[in-house]
Amino acid sequence: MAREAGMFSLVLHSHLPWLAHHGRWPVGEEWLYQSWAASYLPVTRVLEKLAAEGRTGLVSLGVTPVLAAQLDDPHSLDGMHHWLANWQLRAREAAGSADGDRRALGVREHALSAAALDDFETRWRHGGSGVLRGLIDTGAVELLGGPLMHPFQPLLNPRLRDFSLREGLLDAHRRWGSTPSGIWAPECGFTPGMENGYAAAGVEHFVVDGPALHGDTALGRPVGETDVIAFGRDLPVSYRVWSPKSGYPGHAAYRDFHTYDHVSGLKPARVTGRHVAGGDKSPYDPEAASAAVATHVADFVDVVRARLRSESERLGRPALVVAAFDTELFGHWWHEGPEFLAAVLRALPDAGIDIGTLADARDRGFVGEPIALTDSSWGSGKDWRVWAGEQVADLVSLNDEVVQTALDAVDKERGQSGLRNRVNDQVLREALLTVSSDWAFMVSKDSAAQYARDRAHLHAHAVREITEALMRGRSRRASELASGWNRADNLFPGLDARRLSK
Known part of the structure; x- marks a missing residue:
């Protein structure tokens, strides 16, 4: 051929x-x-x-x-x-x-x-x-x-953007043996x-x-x-x-994503038609669905x-x-x-x-x-409106505040000994969790928007709580708080604030 x-x-x-x-x-x-x-x-x-x-x-x-x-x-x-x-x-x-x-x-x-x-x-x-x-x-x-925590990089402070990317690549090397x-x-x-x-x-x-x-x-x-x-x-x-209008998954024979059998929690129906109500959809037929797959491949x-x-x-x-x-x-x-x-990777x-x-x-x-x-x-729009538009202006402001607070705290606490500072590590961990691109996306798309806002503010609170203890000279309290927040998620133990550029 x-x-x-x-x-x-x-x-x-x-x-x-x-x-x-x-x-x-x-x-x-x-x-x-x-x-x-x-x-x-x-x-x-x-x-x-x-x-x-x-x-x-x-x-x-x-x-x-x-x-x-x-x-x-x-x-x-x-x-x-x-x-x-x-x-x-x-x-x-x-x-x-x-x-x-x-x-x-x-x-x-x-x-x-x-x-x-x-x-x-x-x-x-x-x-x-x-x-x-x-x-x-x-x-x-x-x-x-990719970068740790999936931040929307164009809006991120360049220092934290660079840190997140490098830490993400290091994490990949630890998991898979190659960068x-x-x-x-x-x-x-x-x-x-x-x-x-x-x-x-x-x-x-x-x-x-x-x-x-x-x-x-x-x-x-x-x-x-x-x-x-x-x-x-x-x-x-x-x-x-x-x-959304003409893609393969909307074909009438494919299993409908949105319709549930509320007794079992399983999905019983096929798409049937784009304007057919859930209760009126036909039962799923695997053979008809496989025939549609062959056609679409x-x-x-x-x-x-x-x-x-x-x-x-x-x-x-x-x-x-x-x-x-x-x-x-x-x-x-x-x-x-x-x-x-599977079929298309053979058919091509x-x-x-x-x-x-x-x-x-x-x-x-x-x-x-x-x-x-x-x-x-x-x-x-292929622009930044989802992550920087008016509907998420409060999250953009929150992210800017939290990132600057975190960077200021880490810079202040950066020691001369070269030893690892677990409090600094956690401050950056929580700051990166705060700026995850998912929270603004979920708000802009009105998909579990309250959950997204709660998550952003939760991690912002962690940054503020730890850094406030540091500013008050309560180093032991800051260490206790950082340890507690770290245990709560048990996430990215390899993250090292010493690699943040000055």
Whole structure:
């Protein structure tokens, strides 16, 4: 079979804010366990199975440090084990129902929960780092790192921005034995000058949304005067999958995300129609859903092929197509997503389309002329309005205050002995938790907005409480407070305030 000119690269971005110890239901750890069960378990199974077939360079898999920490956290591992067992019990109860549809639902869900529980107990029980390390070592994936706590970097004090990035890369090295050469910048946020920080930290490439490159995403582009490459998400191809109006997951045959059987807590229905009320939706039919997957895989291959051909003709050289999605789309939001992912990663090469990671794209020369990037993100409007708009002005002000308070305190307490200062470590930990981009996003999108504001103010309070004790000369009290806040989350023990630039 003749090979198509160019290359396709799939990027998956895996992220959740720090949820452990901060509520369970309806907001909190439940988000982690749902995504873990529905996306992280099946997606890694898909990638491992493809790797066992000898396939390499399948995806660039972004895993943020804060998510990686939760996948290794003893509390989260224990909670996940209980969550999976509860899923199985609910499925077993539904399988014994006198109602035929609920019984069929229970039988199906019991098989899924049993497989997930076995997978978790066999491979995940001692943490996710070993699972991901296996995918890295086989060459199945390129791991993309990122800054600690997922801050919106353009709005962050440059000192804390640099510290967060370097600590995030160090954390990745501790977990996986290698430092990522590429990152997924939180929210694809960028402002001019950040490329210099990336270069200094050893970052070789990162992802921006298509409009940041004015839609010309067919090649990676060096940024400014650096060798750091920005790869742009191809929106026409990416939106073919995940468009609110016409994306694949909205097909009538796929399992409906929003409709629950309130007796069992399981999801019994198919989408049926975009304007069909939950109670009127038809029962889910796995065979019909699989048929829809096959149709959409074939369509996606055709879309990628057409895009490669048109972009290669426009450029006069082989082009690159980058499709990027949240990992949580595959399984959590779109139940059939892992099945689609497995099929499409086989179908593309079978159709003569080369696939590879962003690192592969760089090494194979899919790089064009330098570009001067401007302020951008992948949020609404492709600007910063989600994280800096009027609706979150109070959080922007809070972040500025907390960051300055933290930096002033750490600078004042920075000793001459060179010994580690655990109070300073905790002040920076809490400051970074405060400025997580998730809180402003959740407020702007009115998604658990009160939870988000509560979380931001909780961590801000921790910074204020510890630093106030320091200002009053109560060093012992500050140490006690720092230890207590540290125990509350048990997060990033390797964070070291001595690495904060002066």
